[in-house]
Amino acid sequence: MRATGTRAAAGLIGAAVLLLTACGGGSDSQDGPVELRFSWWGNEQRAQATERAIAAFEAAHPGITVTGEYADFNAYFDRIATSVAANDAPDVITMGGAYPREYGDRGALLDLAEVSQYLDLGKLDEAATSNGRFDGVQYGVPTGVNSYGVVVNPAVFEAAGVSLPDDTTWTWADFERIAAQISAAAPEGTYGAEDPTSADALDLYSRQSNEGLYTPDGKLAISAATVTTWWEMTSRMRNAGATPPATLTVELGGQPAPEQTLMGRGLSGMRLDWSNRLAAMRTASGAPLVMMRAPSESAGRQPGMWLQASQLYTISSRTEHPEEAAQLVDFLVNDPAAGREILTDRGIPANPEVRDAISGAFNENQKVEAEFIDRISEQVGPPLVVGPVGSTDTRSILERIGSDVLFDRATPADAAARFVDEVTAAIS
């Protein structure tokens, strides 16, 4: 017994010593290199460019190392939700749309005013910067500026013997007609257009009739009648073969990367998408894709298109290194060295100085995108109303009810009523 007691004491002391050393080790590392985690969504191409930008940052800031984490768009926000809930959020988190409000209002994001001495927002485009500001609190920093429009493949038009539309005058009826013409003349497996239904498309379409998805005070703005007209159009297009059959559309919905879209594979004539994805789709398809204004921009009550922050860099409120995280974000948006790597992949840089510094490095793909943004910047409608808390559910609600329309399980009118009900419930 005696011997055991002594041994136990020795063991306890040993354990205590180990613990103490461990604590010592912990406090030492405060002075060592700071490790940051930075997350984004996107494809391999974006990851490579971002890793190069990170390397440039690390070279400029010895003592800070950055680990990149990325996933494709569909999986990304699931992952962020779980890691934030587990108190294991990355230090710098890429977000978009209403997500900063969703997380910021719940206390997960840092108010960037707290780190303003490390992060200069003064040179960034004000409209884009305002997309990261919610009720006066700046949670996000715009990565760049983009716009939702129509990506067009002239090669598919030419092969089908259809002439390109004039995007200053065309309407949704033209869009529908042209898509059907292309599908009819194109080889099997090539479609005039991809199914255009998305939350952004509905936003754009309803803004043309002065609605939009949400009101500034966080209510639903779009009417069931507008959603009905939209789904009547997409159903006609699907029935006419202008867009792919329902199963293919659903399948494509699960593959968001630009190179997996029909447009990225050279198999469709038109696709509604974001301008910052144009370069990736041009690279993937090898075709001289161009960007056009959405249909009916001049025919509606107001233009539906808008310029916005394509993505927003945010900082976790639980980061142990807010200053270093702010330095990283500052580098990404304000330093031409980062701009030269990322180019227009996250939108046209919101800092004009960066944009001018890197425009010489633009290749054909980025030039086309930059020219498009330049061209439309005078013609877009009012700034977008970003959705309230709960509005990040809209995408999945639309996908679910939209597939009922695709498979004729619900009439456009019934589906529209359900959509309005469910989104209203989600945001209230």
Place this chain on the structure above:
Amino acid sequence: MTEPDRSAPPGGALSLASPPTAPAPAAEAPPAARRRRGRRSQRAVRDGRVAYLFLAPWIVGMVVVTIWPIAASLYLSFTDYSLLRAPRWVGLDNFAEMLGDERLVSALGVTFTYVVVSVPLQLALALALAMLLDRGVRGLPFYRSVYYLPSLLAGSVSIAILWRQMFGTDGLFNDFLALFGVQGIGWVSHPDFALGTLVVLNVWTFGAPMVIFLAGLRQIPVMYYEAATVDGAGRWARFRHITIPLLTPIIFFNLVLQTIGAFQTFTQAFVVSGGTGGPSDATLFYTLYLYERGFGSFDMGYASALAWLLLVIVAALTGLNFLLAKRWVFYGD
């Protein structure tokens, strides 16, 4: 602890390492051991402590990763908890919300359909193959391993991705149909067929119950069959009146296990539907809906309530299974 252990030589609990020398009960222990009874009880206490010390990793694991989360989820099921803010007590609101939740109804529908269709199919296939292998196939260990392999793999993400490709528009399955001039569709993307592909995936994992059936078949004495054959029983009669009755405990075991497993299906449905339960909620498994509410809509309180409802459903069905078992399971006594 059993008697022989207590009379084991000094070294106490560690005697597990050395085989017990004398399996004699305490009554037959040598007198010397009996004289040390007082000290022995002291040692028994110490042995108990040592036992708990060895059990500690398991107990800590059990409390930290099982009991604590279960208790926490019970508490959370009575709260409004958005993951990022502190939970707020709402009483029975979450359970009241379930009553009017249409998606919960469709999730229950999908899950029950899946269980009712895939479990019997899987068990039937498992039993059929077990009987085939039991007839003395050459290279039995090889076949047994090959058929068991899917059970090890099927829960994995890679198999689910493979499945999605196989039953996609340009998938292997449609290539196969094309041989017969049939033009297939994207099976996993069609609301009428998506669940079917997952049923096929589950049936494909017949290996685990098959191995258990095989062991059960080996337990049936050959003389029963011989006697029945002498009495003129045909192949069907022998199956119906010997194999099935003697196998009922095994069938019951597999049924309970596979039913519970099927209720908990998540990975396959999550991957095949891209995390949405789509198209049109056709693959919205209960667990997937629970996940979506918890991590998609940040309704962790409601998701916890859903988890408890699932527990009650599975427990009730398992209880029912045991109750019914009295009528058909034959334990040979």
